[in-house]
Amino acid sequence: MRLLTTVPNQAEAKILGDALYADGVATTIKETRDSSFAVWVHDEDLMDQARTFLGEFDANSSQVSDLARKARAQRRQEAKADDQLRARTEKIRKQIEAKQSMRTGTVTAGLMVICVLVFLLTGMGEKMDVVRYFTFAPLVPVKNGYVFGDVSAMWEGQPWRLFTPMFLHFGLMHIFFNLWWLKDLGTAIERVFSARYLLIFVLVAAAFSHVLEYMVSGPTTFGGMSGVVYAL
DSSP states (O other): OEEEEEESSHHHHHHHHHHHHHTTOOEEEEEOTTSOEEEEESOGGGHHHHHHHHHTOOTTSHHHHHHHHHHHHHHHHHHHHHHHHHHHHHHHHHHHHHHHTSOOOHHHHHHHHHHHHHHHHTTTTTOHHHHTTTSSSOEEEETTEEEEOOGGGGGTTOGGGGTGGGGOOOSHHHHHHHHHHHHHHHHHHHHHSOHHHHHHHHHHHHHHHHHHHHHHHOSOOOOOSHHHHHHO
């Protein structure tokens, strides 16, 4: 927003705001510290139009009064449309909630089970000898532990690494919140669309988030359903 002008009283500021609104310029009126009223234009691209209108503005003219009445009528219509939209949105929300209250979707449940199994197999993400089979970049054992290998291994017989980091979780809170959101969001999408749609969506979201994480952070032991949950 950009400041257009300040006026000494609220009534004049409201008339100006209404007239500008009817002229296609949305504004916000705020009281200033010196008790005057500032008129802010929402869209900076409309500042020239607003300044031109302000230069010809006369709060007492019949034209301005007509514009103010037009603005008030337009706002009432928009408020009515907003109420109708909120009612439709609330109806859809209740439908989704009703579907969410049903049993967990098949694909969603399958993903949750795999996450829990991997969580247990990896000792809550601490058994690196097991974790290394699920990481994006392979962990290669050396004398004093592990080092990251070349990610090209993914294209040399280990394509699952593009997806398996999403099953890794490091700690109870990590897996708890991820599965909580996965259950609600995954089930809702599975009900509204289909199990197949959800599975494809999850695989694409996982692959994209893993590649992006690797590009940003490099070879690290990242994992979890967070990227998929954000996408959902």
